[in-house]
Amino acid sequence: MEINRKFKAVGAVVLAVGMSVAALTGCSSSTSSNGSHVKASYTFWDPYPQYDASSAWAKVINSCAADAGVTIKRTGYDTSDLTNKALLAGQQKNSPDILLVDNPVVSTLAEAGILTTTAENKLVVGDVAKNILGAGVIDGKTYGVPIGANTLALYYNPKVLAAAGVDIASVKDWASLTDALAQVTAAGKKGITFSGIGTEEGSFQFLPWYWGSGADLTKLDSDKAVSALTLWKNWVDKGYAPNSVLNNTQTTSWQEFQTGDFAFAENGTWQKADAAKMGDQVIPLPAATGGAAPAPTGGEFLTIPVQKDAARYAASAKIVACMTSTKNVVNTDNTLNYIAASKDAQKDQLAGDATLKPWIDAVQVAQARTGNNLGTKYPKISEQLWTAVQKALSGSASPSDALKAAQAAVK
Amino acid sequence: MTASFTTSRRSSRRGGWTAWAFIAPVVIYLLVFYAYPLGRNIELSLRDYTVRSFIDGTAPFVGLENYIKVFASATFAPALLNTALFVGVSILFQFSIGLALAVFFIKNFPLGSTLRALFLVPWLLPLLVSGSVWSWMLNSDSGVVNSFLEAVGIGQINWLTSPHWALVAVLIANIWIGIPFNLVILYSGLQGIPSEVHEAASIDGANGWQTFWRVTFPLLRPVSAITILLGLVYTLKVFDIIWIMTKGGPADSSTTFAIWSYRLGFGSLLPDFSPAAAVGNLLILVALVFGLIYIRTQRRLDVN
Numbered sequence: 001m002e003i004n005r006k007f008k009a010v011g012a013v014v015l016a017v018g019m020s021v022a023a024l025t026g027c028s029s030s031t032s033s034n035g036s037h038v039k040a041s042y043t044f045w046d047p048y049p050q051y052d053a054s055s056a057w058a059k060v061i062n063s064c065a066a067d068a069g070v071t072i073k074r075t076g077y078d079t080s081d082l083t084n085k086a087l088l089a090g091q092q093k094n095s096p097d098i099l100l101v102d103n104p105v106v107s108t109l110a111e112a113g114i115l116t117t118t119a120e121n122k123l124v125v126g127d128v129a130k131n132i133l134g135a136g137v138i139d140g141k142t143y144g145v146p147i148g149a150n151t152l153a154l155y156y157n158p159k160v161l162a163a164a165g166v167d168i169a170s171v172k173d174w175a176s177l178t179d180a181l182a183q184v185t186a187a188g189k190k191g192i193t194f195s196g197i198g199t200e201e202g203s204f205q206f207l208p209w210y211w212g213s214g215a216d217l218t219k220l221d222s223d224k225a226v227s228a229l230t231l232w233k234n235w236v237d238k239g240y241a242p243n244s245v246l247n248n249t250q251t252t253s254w255q256e257f258q259t260g261d262f263a264f265a266e267n268g269t270w271q272k273a274d275a276a277k278m279g280d281q282v283i284p285l286p287a288a289t290g291g292a293a294p295a296p297t298g299g300e301f302l303t304i305p306v307q308k309d310a311a312r313y314a315a316s317a318k319i320v321a322c323m324t325s326t327k328n329v330v331n332t333d334n335t336l337n338y339i340a341a342s343k344d345a346q347k348d349q350l351a352g353d354a355t356l357k358p359w360i361d362a363v364q365v366a367q368a369r370t371g372n373n374l375g376t377k378y379p380k381i382s383e384q385l386w387t388a389v390q391k392a393l394s395g396s397a398s399p400s401d402a403l404k405a406a407q408a409a410v411k
Numbered sequence: 412m413t414a415s416f417t418t419s420r421r422s423s424r425r426g427g428w429t430a431w432a433f434i435a436p437v438v439i440y441l442l443v444f445y446a447y448p449l450g451r452n453i454e455l456s457l458r459d460y461t462v463r464s465f466i467d468g469t470a471p472f473v474g475l476e477n478y479i480k481v482f483a484s485a486t487f488a489p490a491l492l493n494t495a496l497f498v499g500v501s502i503l504f505q506f507s508i509g510l511a512l513a514v515f516f517i518k519n520f521p522l523g524s525t526l527r528a529l530f531l532v533p534w535l536l537p538l539l540v541s542g543s544v545w546s547w548m549l550n551s552d553s554g555v556v557n558s559f560l561e562a563v564g565i566g567q568i569n570w571l572t573s574p575h576w577a578l579v580a581v582l583i584a585n586i587w588i589g590i591p592f593n594l595v596i597l598y599s600g601l602q603g604i605p606s607e608v609h610e611a612a613s614i615d616g617a618n619g620w621q622t623f624w625r626v627t628f629p630l631l632r633p634v635s636a637i638t639i640l641l642g643l644v645y646t647l648k649v650f651d652i653i654w655i656m657t658k659g660g661p662a663d664s665s666t667t668f669a670i671w672s673y674r675l676g677f678g679s680l681l682p683d684f685s686p687a688a689a690v691g692n693l694l695i696l697v698a699l700v701f702g703l704i705y706i707r708t709q710r711r712l713d714v715n
Contacts (some may be wrong), residue, residue: 198659214504244551246661247546256553378680379680390661391662395574
C-alpha cells in the first residue's frame with residue numbers, strides 16, 4: 001500500500017515535469033519562423049573586447065552590414081579565448097558568419113575544416129601584398145584576408161645614444177649593433193631589451209634575428225640559425241641585454257625600455273604612440289649582413305566560417321570586401337595602429353602620417369609565420385624554437401646543442 | 412508463520428528502496444561530475460585527438476601509444492624528478508614551519524590571535540596576486556630580493572631564469588603560501604589535546620622538547636596524517652604559481668606533471684589534448700596512491 005502511494009507521487013512529479021518541458025519547447029520553436037521581409041541577422045566575432053558598440057570599429061562593421069542589406073551582431077572576445085570558442089562553435093555547427101582571428105590561427109582553423117575558401121565564398125581578394133596574405137594561403141587555397149598588419153622594429157632612445165656617443169646611422173648590421181651596445185654599456189647605461197619568454201611571444205621576437213641570419217624554419221639546426229641564437233646569447237652573457245629577457249613578455253620589455261635606461265628595445269607597431277610621447281624613434285631591425293631583417297607579421301584575418309546555408313556567404317563576402325576597401329581599411333588600421341595590407345592603402349596611410357614610413361618599410365619585407373605552407377607545422381616548430389632560446393640563454397645548453405635537440409623534436 | 416515472514420521481507424525491501432532514494436542525488440552527482448569526466452579523460456588519452464576531431468568527431472583509437480609517447484619524452488624524467496622534489500620539499504617545510512608556529516601560538520599571549528590572523532594572509536590572497544608579486548620580488552635585475560642580496564654582498568641570483576634556481580624560487584613561493592593551512596589545522600589539533608597530559612608530563616620531569624616529541628607529537632598523529640595527505644594532494648596539482656613565475660622553464664627545470672599537462676594541452680597555438688590527458692591521468696594515479704596510503708595509515712592508527 002505504501003509502495004503504491006510512493007509510486008503515485010513519483011509518477012505525478014514526472015508527469016508534471018514532462019508536461020512543463022513540452023510546453024516550454026513548444027513556445028520556443030514557434031519564434032524561428034519569421035516573415036521573409038525581415039532583414040537576416042549575421043554574427044561577427046573579433047578579438048577586440050576593448051572596443052564597445054560606440055567605437056569607430058563597431059561603426060564600420062554596422063555600416064558595411066547595412067550596405068550588404070543585413071543586420072549584424074558583433075561580439076568581442078579575448079584573443080587567446082577566440083580560437084577555442086571558434087572550435088567549439090564549429091563543433092556545434094554554429095559558427096559566426098564572419099570571424100576575425102589572429103593570423104597564425106587561420107591555418108589551424110582551416111585544418112579543422114571550419115573555414116571556407118575564396119572558391120566557396122566567392123570573396124574577391126584584391127591586391128593584398130603576398131607576404132601578408134601568406135598566413136591565409138594553404139595549399140594554394142585562400143582562407144581569409146588580412147584586416148591589417150603590424151610587425152617588429154628596433155626602437156631607440158636618442159638621449160641614451162647621444163650620451164654614449166653612438167650615431168644611429170652607423171647601426172646597419174649585427175656587428176655594428178653589437179658595437180653600439182658595447183659602447184652604451186661602457187658608458188654606464190643598458191643596451192637592449194626584448195622578450196625571450198617561453199611562449200609564442202618569445203618566438204615572435206626571436207624570428208627577425210632568425211630570419212635575418214638567412215635561416216629557414218624548416219631547418220632549425222642550420223649554422224645560420226646557430227649564429228642568430230649565439231648573437232642573443234652573447235648579448236645576455238656580456239650584459240648588453242638583461243637576464244630578465246628570459247621571462248619578459250613584450251609588455252614588460254617595453255616597461256623596462258620606458259625607464260629610460262635602455263638604448264634599444266625590440267617591439268611592435270602598437271607601441272608607436274607611446275614611443276612618440278617619450279621621444280623615441282625607430283629603425284628597421286638589421287639583418288646579419290645589412291638591410292632590414294624580415295620580421296613576423298602580426299594582425300588578424302577576416303575569415304568566413306562554414307555555414308549550414310551556403311546562401312549566407314554572399315552577404316558575408318560583401319561585408320568583408322567593404323571592410324577591406326581602401327577607404328575603410330585606412331580608417332580601421334589607423335584606429336588599430338596597424339599598417340594596411342595593400343600598397344594603395346599604405347600610400348594613403350603614409351600621406352596622412354609621415355612617421356609611418358619605417359613601419360610601412362618593415363611590413364613590406366615582413367613574413368607570415370605560418371606562410372610557405374608551414375601551416376599547422378608552425379606551432380610545433382615555434383614551441384621547439386622558444387625552448388631552444390630558453391635553453392641557450394639560461395646556459396642549460398649551447399646554442400648548437402639546443403637547436404639540434406629542437407630540430408630532432410620537430411621531426 | 413508464513414504471513415509474518417512475507418511482511419518482514421516486504422518491509423526490508425521497502426527499507427532498501429528508501430535507502431537508495433536517499434543516496435540517489437549523491438550518486439548521480441558523483442557519476443556526472445566525477446565518473447564521467449574521469450572516464451572521458453581516460454578515453455581522451457587512449458585516442459588520438461587532433462583539432463579536426465573536434466569538428467567531425469573522428470579520433471582513432473591508439474591504445475597506449477600516448478602513454479608510451481609520454482614515457483619516452485625527454486621531459487618525462489625532469490618532470491617526474493621536479494614533481495617529487497617539489498611535493499616532498501614543500502610538504503616538509505610547510506608542515507614543520509606550520510607546526511612550529513602552531514606550538515608557538517598555542518601559548519596564548521596578548522595580540523596572539525591578531526598575529527595568527529595575519530599569518531593567514533598568504534593563504535587568502537588569490538594565487539595570481541601571490542605569483543605576480545613573487546615574480547616581481549625575484550626579478551633578476553629589478554627585484555627587491557636581489558637588491559637586498561647585493562647590499563649584503565652575496566651578489567645577483569637569477570631566481571626565475573636560471574635552471575638551477577627556478578625550482579627553488581617556486582618552492583619558496585609555494586611554501587610561503589602553504590604554511591597558513593598547516594598552521595590552522597595543526598593549531599586546532601593542538602587545542603584538542605587536553606592540558607592534563609602536559610601537566611602529567613611536567614610532573615614526570617619532562618622538559619619542553621621531550622614533552623613535545625614524546626607526548627604532543629604522537630597525540631597529534633591523526634591530525635598530522637590528514638594535513639599531510641591534503642597537502643600532498645594539493646601540492647601535486649599546483650599550477651598557478653609555477654606557471655605565473657617561470658612557465659615551467661627555463662628548459663623544463665621547474666616543470667612538474669601539472670605544468671606539463673597544461674603546456675601540452677593549451678601552451679602552444681595547436682592544442683595536443685591526448686598526451687595532455689595521459690599526463691593528467693598519471694597525476695590522478697599518483698594522488699590515488701597517496702590516498703590509499705592514507706587510508707592504510709588511518710586504519711593502523713585506529714587499531715592502535
